[in-house]
Amino acid sequence: MSSFSTSEFKSGLKVMLEGDPCSIIENEFVKPGKGQAFNRVKLRNLKTFKILERTFKSGDSLESADVIDMDMDFLYDDGEFWYFMDPNTFEQFQADINVIGECAKWLSEQDSCVVTLFNGNPLLVTPPNHVELEIVETDPGLRGDTAQGGTKPAKLKTGAVVKVPLFLDQGDVIKVDTRSGEYLGRVR
Amino acid sequence: MFENNWRPQTSQEVLVARSKIITSIRNFFSRNNVLEVDLPVLSSATVSDPFIKSFTVNHPLGDLYLQSSPEYLMKRLIAETKRDYYYLGKAFRADEVGRLHNPEFTILEWYRCDCDEFYLMDEIISLIHVVSKGRDCYKNVTKLSYKDCYQNALSTDPHALTTMELQTFCKLKIGSQWAESSRKTCLDLIFNHFIQPALPPGVVFVYEFPECQAGLSKLKRSDLGYCVSRRFEVFINNIEIANGYFELNDSDQQRERFESDNLERREQSKDLIQADKKLLDALDYGLPNCSGVAIGVDRLIMCLLNLEDISAVMPFPWMYQ
Numbered sequence: 001m002s003s004f005s006t007s008e009f010k011s012g013l014k015v016m017l018e019g020d021p022c023s024i025i026e027n028e029f030v031k032p033g034k035g036q037a038f039n040r041v042k043l044r045n046l047k048t049f050k051i052l053e054r055t056f057k058s059g060d061s062l063e064s065a066d067v068i069d070m071d072m073d074f075l076y077d078d079g080e081f082w083y084f085m086d087p088n089t090f091e092q093f094q095a096d097i098n099v100i101g102e103c104a105k106w107l108s109e110q111d112s113c114v115v116t117l118f119n120g121n122p123l124l125v126t127p128p129n130h131v132e133l134e135i136v137e138t139d140p141g142l143r144g145d146t147a148q149g150g151t152k153p154a155k156l157k158t159g160a161v162v163k164v165p166l167f168l169d170q171g172d173v174i175k176v177d178t179r180s181g182e183y184l185g186r187v188r
Numbered sequence: 189m190f191e192n193n194w195r196p197q198t199s200q201e202v203l204v205a206r207s208k209i210i211t212s213i214r215n216f217f218s219r220n221n222v223l224e225v226d227l228p229v230l231s232s233a234t235v236s237d238p239f240i241k242s243f244t245v246n247h248p249l250g251d252l253y254l255q256s257s258p259e260y261l262m263k264r265l266i267a268e269t270k271r272d273y274y275y276l277g278k279a280f281r282a283d284e285v286g287r288l289h290n291p292e293f294t295i296l297e298w299y300r301c302d303c304d305e306f307y308l309m310d311e312i313i314s315l316i317h318v319v320s321k322g323r324d325c326y327k328n329v330t331k332l333s334y335k336d337c338y339q340n341a342l343s344t345d346p347h348a349l350t351t352m353e354l355q356t357f358c359k360l361k362i363g364s365q366w367a368e369s370s371r372k373t374c375l376d377l378i379f380n381h382f383i384q385p386a387l388p389p390g391v392v393f394v395y396e397f398p399e400c401q402a403g404l405s406k407l408k409r410s411d412l413g414y415c416v417s418r419r420f421e422v423f424i425n426n427i428e429i430a431n432g433y434f435e436l437n438d439s440d441q442q443r444e445r446f447e448s449d450n451l452e453r454r455e456q457s458k459d460l461i462q463a464d465k466k467l468l469d470a471l472d473y474g475l476p477n478c479s480g481v482a483i484g485v486d487r488l489i490m491c492l493l494n495l496e497d498i499s500a501v502m503p504f505p506w507m508y509q
Contacts, residue, residue, distance in 0.1 A: 028286065029286025032379070033403075033421060033431040035401070036239050036372075036376065037239065038377070055381070058283075
């Protein structure tokens with residue numbers, strides 16, 4: 001297994017820290033006027049998503065983490081596992097709720113997502129930035145009220161609840177930004 | 189394939205601003221009767237500081253070193269001529285690359301004979317006033333002793349703490365890999381993590397560094413009876429830009445510092461550096477009482493132009509040469 005020295009640390013590099021795969025966010029080389037050099041490094045733990053700060057001796061190294069991002073199609077879920085397929089090799093992968101997390105509320109079958117694999121197993125699933133989903137539950141729409149501000153909660157077919165303008169109705173299909181959970185527009 | 193790497197990395201505006209700052213520095217010293225001196229960057233001797241690595245240049249008559257600062261040569265010059273000089277030119281430190289470091293950089297170093305470190309601090313304030321064109325943010329000047337900085341940020345007196353107490357603090361607050369660090373390194377770690385972020389904005393002078401961080405400065409007894417060094421550093425908005433000394437001019441003490449640096453080097457399995465005999469001879473001949481300071485010019489320019497990265501003020505930074 002290869003390793004990286006502090007001088008090679010750069011944003012996006014995947015390394016092992018205290019047993020967990022992490023992604024380096026920032027690496028600051030510090031050399032006090034008359035003292036020993038060190039590196040102050042910010043990392044994101046890819047399992048917990050927590051941001052960590054560590055100070056390394058310059059020249060220390062960390063093992064690389066076998067982490068890759070792959071485009072995959074979401075196939076279906078059986079309540080316990082979510083199944084994905086690599087469209088090139090047709091290889092299938094299953095992810096449990098710990099891996100899926102918040103992503104579950106955005107996924108429809110056939111969606112293309114990014115599945116991050118750690119040692120060949122799904123570590124995290126990133127939904128498409130924009131998804132189109134049908135409203136399954138919301139207060140009746142106030143037709144014609146397109147100019148006024150004001151929002152109401154709407155439940156989407158995948159379970160997510162987003163704030164939508166008042167004129168929308170059950171059965172409408174809307175576009176949502178999965179990163180912010182924001183309503184972007186009506187599709188039909 | 190067409191590559192873009194040949195291009196300079198700075199804008200025209202930055203180059204013009206940089207050139208104006210350099211000119212104003214030269215004018216400042218010319219007005220103040222400090223003579224510019226051009227010194228070799230290659231010398232057969234180099235610093236013994238265990239944490240500075242010099243570039244070595246092979247030559248059939250013996251290895252030469254690219255100078256990490258013009259200090260030794262300037263002291264030899266002053267011992268002979270007893271007058272004030274400045275050097276504005278290149279200096280080199282291998283292995284130092286980062287947002288605030290470039291292995292080849294521009295250094296401004298000057299010496300004032302028969303002046304102590306406090307005189308020099310005031311002269312630095314005047315210089316900063318000139319190069320910042322009197323901008324308000326640089327008029328905000330604070331002078332703090334090293335002890336006061338610790339007192340303000342952590343309510344503790346660094347000189348009174350034992351090395352073991354410092355190590356325990358570093359282990360708990362910074363990381364277990366630092367538990368065995370030297371007193372010097374512990375103090376630096378704590379300073380960088382906890383003290384520096386708490387320094388006031390503007391220009392800050394920190395003086396009376398601990399004895400173990402004396403560098404090449406004289407020592408003295410502080411008001412509380414601790415032995416402290418007559419070394420100071422300058423920070424602009426928390427970025428270290430200069431280091432100065434009331435210079436050690438006692439050849440015996442200088443010899444001891446060379447020896448203790450080499451002891452540290454041996455402990456860290458680093459190459460030993462031969463004491464610079466010519467510097468020792470010059471001190472024996474007689475270096476007047478003087479203060480000297482070195483400013484990282486690229487960093488200073490970076491601060492003055494409100495830039496975040498030293499490479500932004502260098503047309504051809506490291507790996508783009």
